[in-house]
C-alpha cells in the first residue's frame with residue numbers, strides 16, 4: 001500500500017498551493033504521486049459536485065448535502081484512490097471525509113456518530129495515513145477567498161461566520177483527538193514555511209522511495 005495524505009482547512013487556507021508544491025517535491029524524489037480533490041475527480045463525482053456547488057440549489061437540506069458528498073466520495077475511493085494506493089503510489093487529496101465531519105457534522109450539527117457510520121460505509125473504512133489541517137482564522141480565510149481570484153462564492157461558502165467558526169473548532173477537536181494522524185499547521189505563515197513543515201511531516205512518515213513506510217500506523 002502507498003501513502004494516503006489529505007489536506008483540510010477552511011476557505012482560503014492555501015491547500016491547493018501547498019498540494020502543488022508537495023507534489024512536485026515528491027515527484028522529484030521519485031514517488032508516483034496522484035493529486036485529486038473532493039467533491040469530484042470522477043465523471044460521476046463531477047456531476048455530483050456541480051449539484052452541490054450550484055447556488056440555485058439553495059433548498060438543499062444538510063442531510064441531502066452530506067449524502068451527496070458521501071456518494072461522490074464512495075466513487076472516488078473505489079475508482080481513483082484505492083487503485084493508486086494499491087500500486088504503491090502517494091495520493092494527495094484536497095479534502096476528504098473529515099470535510100464532511102467538519103462542514104456537515106460540526107457545521108450543520110448533524111448527528112456525528114451517524115456521519116461517521118455512513119462515512120465508513122462510503123469509504124469502506126479507508127482512513128488517511130496523514131492529514132494536514134491548514135489553520136487560518138475564519139475571517140482571514142474568508143477575506144483571502146473573496147479577494148484574490150475574484151471568484152463568486154459558492155453555495156457552501158455563503159454561510160455565516162458562526163457556521164465557519166463551528167467548522168474550524170470541529171477540525172481542531174478532531175485533530176486533538178487523533179494526533180497520530182493529524183498535523184495542524186498555522187497557515188498564516190509564509191507559503192515556504194508552511195511547505196517546509198508539510199515536507200518534514202511527510203518525510204517522517206516515509207523513509208524514501210525504496211524504504212518502508214515509517215510511522216506507527
Ligand code: TYD
Pocket residue numbers: 010011012038039069095096097098099100101103104154156157
Ligand atoms: P471548493 O470550491 O472545492 O472549495 P475549497 O477550495 O475551499 O476546497 O468547494 C468545496 C466546498 O465544499 C467547500 O466549501 C467545502 C465543502 N465541502 C463540504 O461541505 N463537505 C465535504 O465533504 C466536502 C468534501 C467539501
